[in-house]
Amino acid sequence: MDVREMVVLGTLAVAMFNVGVIWLTQRVVYPVWTLVGEREWGAYHDAHKRRLPGTVFVPHGLGIVGSALMVGWPPDRIPVWLVCLALALPLTMAAATAVYWAPQQTRLSTQLDRLLLQRLLATHWIRVALISAHGAVMWWIAAATFA
Template identity: 35%
Template sequence: MRGEDGRIDATHALLAAAALHAGFQAVVTAVVYPALVATPARDWAAVHAAHSRRITRVVAVVYGSVVAAWGWALATLPLSPWLGVALAGSVLTGAATAFSAAPTHARLGRLGPRPELLARLVRADAVRLAGAALTLGGAAGALG
């Protein structure tokens, strides 16, 4: 993860952050949300509240690393086509989180496990996984 001068560079930092995010998102998609969706209605409030408390810390670290890496990359790198692909993936993931997943979690916390809300959450999560994969692919491509 070092440039030609031996120092870590922004492209490698972005790749590391994208890999962390893609791995996190894959675990959420394959493990966390299926378990949440399978939660019996009688246990929903406690399970969802615990999920929200626990995942918030992890999301802060993962998304924080992506934002920091993008700050460094955008400040120091020319926007190549591969970085454009990676940026599109990050924008897609951020938008799906801000405009769908987060508000849906809030509604699930207030209203309980409504099937239409759970379906919306799973759809938003699929978009986030695609965006994270796109970001990872673009960041890998940017290394040339």
């Protein structure tokens, strides 16, 4: 196995981890937030934020790095447009998070706003789609790489 194939496998593994985390977040974590009382909200949200680096930020960063490595050093038999898509999806998600979802989370961290929480839950499906699409593209790349 050469280094490019190891990058494909590593990026696939991270992408699948990210897919699992985003679906768990969307279907379990965020809906439970609606059950947290206002008095407990600050402590609950702080505990959530403390767990994000290892479970969200680092894995997404690794997915971006792996995808960028594939653009610069594409695996054999993989079209350039496909590895570019593999990079564009997590970059789009990261940019949209920085511009849209992170500011909402920051507002929620100081005070429980049920209307804002509803908007977060509804629009978060876009992130679910982007992260899931990255996972699907990585499966496609891996399947073609090892065919």
